Amino acid sequence: MAEHTVSPSKLEQSISQLRCIGCATIRESPGRNFRCPACGDLLEIIYPGWRAEQGIQAARLEASALKTLWRQRRTSQLAMDQSGVWRFREVLPSLGEEHAAITLREGNAPLYELPSCARLAGMQQLYAKHQGMNPTGSFKDTGMTVAASFARQEGFRWVACASTGNTSASMAAYAARGGMRSLVLVPEGQIAWGKLSQALDYGAVTCQLKTDFDGCMRVLNQVVQRMPVYVLNSVNPYRLEGQKTAAIELLEQFDWHVTDHVIVPGGNLGNSSALGKAFLEMKELGLISTLPKISIIQAEGANALVRTIRETGGKKLIPVEAHTMATAIRIGNPASWKKAVRVLEATSGTVEQVSEVEIALAKAEIGADGIGCEPASAVTLAGLKKLVKQGFVKSRDSVVLILTGHLLKDPEFTLKFHRGDLFAGTRHEKEAGILSAQQRAPIVLDANVDPVLKVLEQAEKEGIR
Numbered sequence: 001m002a003e004h005t006v007s008p009s010k011l012e013q014s015i016s017q018l019r020c021i022g023c024a025t026i027r028e029s030p031g032r033n034f035r036c037p038a039c040g041d042l043l044e045i046i047y048p049g050w051r052a053e054q055g056i057q058a059a060r061l062e063a064s065a066l067k068t069l070w071r072q073r074r075t076s077q078l079a080m081d082q083s084g085v086w087r088f089r090e091v092l093p094s095l096g097e098e099h100a101a102i103t104l105r106e107g108n109a110p111l112y113e114l115p116s117c118a119r120l121a122g123m124q125q126l127y128a129k130h131q132g133m134n135p136t137g138s139f140k141d142t143g144m145t146v147a148a149s150f151a152r153q154e155g156f157r158w159v160a161c162a163s164t165g166n167t168s169a170s171m172a173a174y175a176a177r178g179g180m181r182s183l184v185l186v187p188e189g190q191i192a193w194g195k196l197s198q199a200l201d202y203g204a205v206t207c208q209l210k211t212d213f214d215g216c217m218r219v220l221n222q223v224v225q226r227m228p229v230y231v232l233n234s235v236n237p238y239r240l241e242g243q244k245t246a247a248i249e250l251l252e253q254f255d256w257h258v259t260d261h262v263i264v265p266g267g268n269l270g271n272s273s274a275l276g277k278a279f280l281e282m283k284e285l286g287l288i289s290t291l292p293k294i295s296i297i298q299a300e301g302a303n304a305l306v307r308t309i310r311e312t313g314g315k316k317l318i319p320v321e322a323h324t325m326a327t328a329i330r331i332g333n334p335a336s337w338k339k340a341v342r343v344l345e346a347t348s349g350t351v352e353q354v355s356e357v358e359i360a361l362a363k364a365e366i367g368a369d370g371i372g373c374e375p376a377s378a379v380t381l382a383g384l385k386k387l388v389k390q391g392f393v394k395s396r397d398s399v400v401l402i403l404t405g406h407l408l409k410d411p412e413f414t415l416k417f418h419r420g421d422l423f424a425g426t427r428h429e430k431e432a433g434i435l436s437a438q439q440r441a442p443i444v445l446d447a448n449v450d451p452v453l454k455v456l457e458q459a460e461k462e463g464i465r
């Protein structure tokens, strides 16, 4: 066997190519908008070396070497090794030089157990991988470190994105670290304050456009035709390469056992596509032998993928006019829908939609497990409850929820929830009655010990945590 063993450096040198997901043409350059000039479909990154007869065999032989190498890097002092993304650089497009990476030591996001959420969902056990524990508080950092590094390597001075908030916060941070300027287009009045304030602090030129996310995307596409700016939305396939490492890290955290299910929120559908790509590649390389079912959950008011699957079998996108308080996923015309459909088909996953009240309830329940997340992330728990009821997920199955953003991204939502104001005056007001058990409004008191003790006694009696 020894003479067949290939050192990890062999994979490190594997060359990546850009390929159209529609007509499969190989493209030399991503162009301005990362779409195929012939058919208009998105591009993806492939590694042709892995497909060659020899390549697969070589990769299989060194699967265990890769696992060891990736684990060893966790104790290294090198920036590239401390990054939970570049630690997996053998399966990423290679930057010319190692120090070319712009890294904030992203990735390395914790895996938590959610015992009380498990009970509420009817599961024996439940896990959350909290991508909100990244440097700017969302999963976007794992993709941004890769795409921003390639932008700088290509010599761009400006990077730009349309965003519901997290992409802009992340892009602004990585651009600043990498010495580039950044242009942010966000829908006015539709993004959480935490995210907007991050973009400002990291020095982005921030434009609040009087439109929605899909309108911002449209304007961005026009900007890039006129100015040499590099797009850092998830249409950029380098973003997805970075984001896929969360799945590899997850496998590592489970000691390379594959869970039965992975449940992901769906907005523009880049993240679900990226995670699915990773699992498929890990299988192709022989690091795992089965796949988890990847299921995608959307808000009822922003359910383009759910409708696309249910009404056309995934053949034709049904765009919607998006409305949801989970502003991160308020997207009606998801760019990566074809990639996501492919992942659903390849992993036998499903789609589900959840209501505004279900999202708010699930968010508070995740908070009560001491974890917390932003509203868009909570669709995963709300969706899981439905999938358990439908029998798609069995109570003994192993399930991981991908929590995509940090609780502090959107404090306004949380405060309104606990004060009981979130649904006041909306058509959800009646349904929201079920939330009262989760609501813990701050209590205003005189600055004396007695009223505080009284509140404490009352809470003890009621068993409120």
Ligand code: F0G
Pocket (backbone or CB within 6 Å): 138, 140, 162, 163, 164, 165, 166, 167, 168, 234, 265, 266, 267, 268, 269, 270, 271, 272, 328, 329, 374, 376, 377, 404, 405
């Ligand atoms: N969760 C959070 C917290 C997000 O910010 C997003 C997307 C998603 C889930 C959905 O991920 O788009 O890959 O399907 N936010 C983008 C943004 C669109 O601009 O920050 P997706």
